[in-house]
Amino acid sequence: MRLELGKINIVDVQFGDTTKIESGTLYVNKQKIIDIVMEDEHIKSVEVELAKPGEETRITPVKDVIEPRVKVEGQGEIFPGVMSKVTTVGTGRTHVLKGAAVITCGKIVGFQEGIIDMSGPGSEFTPFSKLNNVCLVIKPVDGLKQHEYEAAVRMAGLKVATFIGKVGKDVQPDEVEVYETKPLLESINEYPNLPKVGYVYMLQTQGLLHDTYVYGVDSKKIVPTILYPTEVMDGAILSGNCVSACDKNTTYHHQNNPIIHDLYERHGKDINFVGIIITNENVYLADKERSSNWTAKLCKYLGLDGAIVSQEGFGNPDTDLIMNCKKIENEGIKTVIVTDEYAGRDGASQSLADADAKADAVVTGGNANEVIILPPMKKIIGMLDYTDKIAGGFDGSLRADGSIEAEIQVITGATNELGFNKLSTIGF
Amino acid sequence: MKNILITNNPKVFEENKDKMEIIYSNEYSYLDILYMTRDKIHNGYRLLTHPLSGSIKPNETPYKSTIVIKEEQNLDLNSLDVIEKSIETASKFLKTKKTPKWTNKILEDFQVIDFSLIESAIESIYQFKKC
Numbered sequence: 135m136r137l138e139l140g141k142i143n144i145v146d147v148q149f150g151d152t153t154k155i156e157s158g159t160l161y162v163n164k165q166k167i168i169d170i171v172m173e174d175e176h177i178k179s180v181e182v183e184l185a186k187p188g189e190e191t192r193i194t195p196v197k198d199v200i201e202p203r204v205k206v207e208g209q210g211e212i213f214p215g216v217m218s219k220v221t222t223v224g225t226g227r228t229h230v231l232k233g234a235a236v237i238t239c240g241k242i243v244g245f246q247e248g249i250i251d252m253s254g255p256g257s258e259f260t261p262f263s264k265l266n267n268v269c270l271v272i273k274p275v276d277g278l279k280q281h282e283y284e285a286a287v288r289m290a291g292l293k294v295a296t297f298i299g300k301v302g303k304d305v306q307p308d309e310v311e312v313y314e315t316k317p318l319l320e321s322i323n324e325y326p327n328l329p330k331v332g333y334v335y336m337l338q339t340q341g342l343l344h345d346t347y348v349y350g351v352d353s354k355k356i357v358p359t360i361l362y363p364t365e366v367m368d369g370a371i372l373s374g375n376c377v378s379a380c381d382k383n384t385t386y387h388h389q390n391n392p393i394i395h396d397l398y399e400r401h402g403k404d405i406n407f408v409g410i411i412i413t414n415e416n417v418y419l420a421d422k423e424r425s426s427n428w429t430a431k432l433c434k435y436l437g438l439d440g441a442i443v444s445q446e447g448f449g450n451p452d453t454d455l456i457m458n459c460k461k462i463e464n465e466g467i468k469t470v471i472v473t474d475e476y477a478g479r480d481g482a483s484q485s486l487a488d489a490d491a492k493a494d495a496v497v498t499g500g501n502a503n504e505v506i507i508l509p510p511m512k513k514i515i516g517m518l519d520y521t522d523k524i525a526g527g528f529d530g531s532l533r534a535d536g537s538i539e540a541e542i543q544v545i546t547g548a549t550n551e552l553g554f555n556k557l558s559t560i561g562f
Numbered sequence: 563m564k565n566i567l568i569t570n571n572p573k574v575f576e577e578n579k580d581k582m583e584i585i586y587s588n589e590y591s592y593l594d595i596l597y598m599t600r601d602k603i604h605n606g607y608r609l610l611t612h613p614l615s616g617s618i619k620p621n622e623t624p625y626k627s628t629i630v631i632k633e634e635q636n637l638d639l640n641s642l643d644v645i646e647k648s649i650e651t652a653s654k655f656l657k658t659k660k661t662p663k664w665t666n667k668i669l670e671d672f673q674v675i676d677f678s679l680i681e682s683a684i685e686s687i688y689q690f691k692k693c
Contacts (some may be wrong), residue, residue, distance in 0.1 A: 243668070243671035243672075243674075243675065244664075244665065244667050244668035244671045245618075245622065245664070245668050245671065245672070280671065280674050280675075281678075338617070340615060340616060340617075340679050340682055341616075341675070341678035341679040341681065341682045342674065342675050342678035342679075343675060343678075344616060344617060344675075344678075344679065354682060375617075377616070377617040377618055377675075378617035378618075378619075381617075382617070416682065416683070416686065417611050417612055417615040417616075417679050417680065417682050417683040417686075418610065418611055418682070418683040418686040418687060419609055419610055419611060419612060419644075420610070420686070420687075421686055422612070447617040448614075448617045448619065449612075449614030449615070449616065449617060449620075449648075449651065450612035450613075450614040450615055450616075451617075452614075453612060453614075453644065476651075476654070476655070478654065478658060479658060483654050484650065484651075484654070487614055487647050487648060487650075487651040488644075488647055503658070543619075
C-alpha cells in the first residue's frame, strides 16, 4: 500500500464568507459550520470559535482534536465506515491541512478534563497550542443521556473536520511525503538482511468515554488484526476516548501517530517496518488474555524480530501492556514498550500498575502527577467552571484570579503514550 | 461456578440485582471494594474483571465494581497479583489526594461510567450463557 501525503501548510485561520484556503490562510464560513453541527437533533447549540498560537486563550473541556484531511486520489474517503463507506483506505493521495485542527468541547459529564492553553507555561505541554484551531463548543438538548451526547459531539467534530478538509482537495501541497508498505513476502524479499519490526498498537476500549473505533467498529469487539500503517493516516482509527486527557489518543494523534512516522523513517535503512497489529484494552480479563495471546501469535506469524508496543490510558491497560510484552518476548521477539507514568508528585513512586522483568526497554511520555500552575487567560473557549472538577485538579485548584493549580494530567496530550509530546526520561 | 459482583455503585446494583449474586453497599469506599475482592481471592475466587477498569483515577471516582468467580482450585496467584498491584496503585493516588466530595449530578455521572465499564465485561462474560 502506497500513500502520498500532501501537506498544505496552514499558518492562520479566519472566518470568511466561504470556506477556502488562500496563501496559507484557512477561511471558514461560521454559519456553514453551525448548520453542519445543528443537523443533529441531539444538539441544542454550538459556538464556533477560533484559537491561534500565542493567544491568551484557554480551551476546555476538550473532547477530541481532529486534523482536516481529504482523499485526492485512491479509493475511499477519510474516516471510512463512519463518514463514508467502509472502503479500505491508505492508498493513493491524501491532502492534509497541516497546522489546522478542529477541537470539540462539551460538558458530557460533570467532572471534566482536557485543557489546551494557546500561550503560557501550559502551552508547552500540548502540541495543539501550535495549531490554528476551529473550536466547537457543543451543548445538548435538555435531558440527553451521556452516551448520546458523547456520540453527537464525536460526530459533529468528524463532520466539520471532513467539511473543512475538502477545501484542500484542489490546493497544491507545500510538501509531499510518500509512505509505502508492501505485502509481507515482498517486503521481506526487498530487505532480506534487515530486522523485521512491527508495531503493536493498543487502543482504549472499555465503555462510555473510553472507546476507540476502527473502520466504524467499536474496537472492544475486535480480535487483534493487521493494518497497513497508511490506513491509519486516512482515519481508519478514531477516538471516542474522553477520559485521562494527558494520555488518551485524540483522533489527531491517531492520524499523526509518531511511532508509525518514525518507523517509516528507519524503514529500509536499519529496519524493515512490516506493519501494524491493532489490539484492545478490555475490562474482562479473559478478553485481555485472548487479545495478548493473539498479538503474540500474529507477531510470530509475521516473523518479527522486534515489536514496538504502545499503550493508551491509565491503570488496567498497564496489565495489557505487560501481558503483550511478556508474551511477545516469550516468542523470542524483542519488544520496546511505550507508556507514561503516575509516579507521584515527586516522581518517586512506582510508575505503573503492572511490571515484569521482560519489560526492560521502556519509553515514557513523562510523569502525569507533576504539578503545574496555569496562569489566567484572557479568553476561555468552553466552560472554566468545570475545571475545578478536572482529573488531576483538586479542591480549590481554580483560584479566584482564574489561574489553575493542577497536575499535568489535566492538559490534553501532556504525557501522550505515542510519544507525541516533549516529555520523557533518560536512564544513565 | 458462581459469579459474584462486588460494587458500591447503586446503578450497577439496581441493574443487576435480579441477575446475579451481588455484594453491595453504597457505604463502601473504592478501596473497600478492592479489599473485599482480595478477601474473596484469598477464599478461592478468581478475578474476572480488572480492578482498575477505566482511566478515571482512583481518587477521582468513588465508584468501583468487580466480578469474581468461585473456582475448584485453591488460591489463584494471577488474581492475587493483579488485585495487590491494584490496591497499591489506588492507595498511592488516595494518599496524595482524597476523593473530592462531589455534587449529586457528578456522582450520577461517575455511576453511569462505572456501570458502562462493568457492563462491557458482563456482556463478554455472559454472551454464551444467561446471567
